[in-house]
Amino acid sequence: MTAQAYFKALQSFSWNSAMKLIWSPASPYARKVRVVAHERGLTARMEETIVDVFSDPADLIAVNPLGKVPALICEDGAMLYDSPVICAYLDAHPAATGPTLIPTSGAARWNVLKAEALADGTMDLALGLTLERRKPEHEKSPTTTSRWRGQLTRSVEAMAREIAVLPRQMTLGHLAIACALAYLDFRHPDLAWRQGRASLANWYADAERRAAMTATTPR
Numbered sequence: 321m322t323a324q325a326y327f328k329a330l331q332s333f334s335w336n337s338a339m340k341l342i343w344s345p346a347s348p349y350a351r352k353v354r355v356v357a358h359e360r361g362l363t364a365r366m367e368e369t370i371v372d373v374f375s376d377p378a379d380l381i382a383v384n385p386l387g388k389v390p391a392l393i394c395e396d397g398a399m400l401y402d403s404p405v406i407c408a409y410l411d412a413h414p415a416a417t418g419p420t421l422i423p424t425s426g427a428a429r430w431n432v433l434k435a436e437a438l439a440d441g442t443m444d445l446a447l448g449l450t451l452e453r454r455k456p457e458h459e460k461s462p463t464t465t466s467r468w469r470g471q472l473t474r475s476v477e478a479m480a481r482e483i484a485v486l487p488r489q490m491t492l493g494h495l496a497i498a499c500a501l502a503y504l505d506f507r508h509p510d511l512a513w514r515q516g517r518a519s520l521a522n523w524y525a526d527a528e529r530r531a532a533m534t535a536t537t538p539r
């Protein structure tokens with residue numbers, strides 16, 4: 321991207337004091353960020369720009385050279401990616417009103433960040449499977465697909481264990497896991513992740529009813 325194209329792309333944003341989130345409706349990572357913005361009471365301070373990520377839009381690439389969503393322009397013009405960084409930024413935001421979602425120290429902090437990493441890794445696998453499914457037959461790899469499905473099964477099993485060690489109050493770890501499970505329902509209902517996992521299914525049934533989750537359901 322030339323410097324000229326870069327500045328032209330940035331000019332497409334309205335430069336006021338609001339944060340600007342660049343996202344795509346089907347992205348589970350973007351949903352996690354939007355859920356965190358809801359939980360922290362920050363949605364009124366956040367303008368949203370929807371992009372078609374696979375068309376490599378210039379306004380996204382100017383903010384995130386990786387060309388992935390979500391990406392955030394902060395109030396002071398700083399540009400942030402990827403979703404864990406944006407969630408940490410929103411959690412530390414001085415104007416936030418909702419309870420904080422990332423404990424500041426101790427085992428609770430590491431358990432929450434690990435649960436987020438597990439959820440993000442699950443999203444990576446599930447997204448990979450979605451993209452693999454869309455490939456022409458001759459480009460598909462049955463070996464890769466079968467390995468990813470095995471990794472996904474292990475990840476869902478680990479989620480059930482991780483939820484048991486997370487703090488009692490709602491955290492980023494819980495929300496990230498809820499977004500990952502929602503994405504499995506959305507793209508891979510055939511994986512039937514609830515089968516034989518009643519306690520995780522019951523936990524998720526409550527989590528998906530939270531206002532932040534219902535407000536961000538992909539349509």
Ligand SMILES: N[C@@H](CCC(=O)N[C@@H](CS)C(=O)NCC(=O)O)C(=O)O
Nearest residue numbers: 347348349373388389390402403404
């Ligand atoms: N680690 C990143 C992953 C973001 C990501 O992979 N987003 C997908 C959309 S769901 C994307 O933008 N993919 C575009 C591409 O890979 O070219 C995060 O947590 O934000």
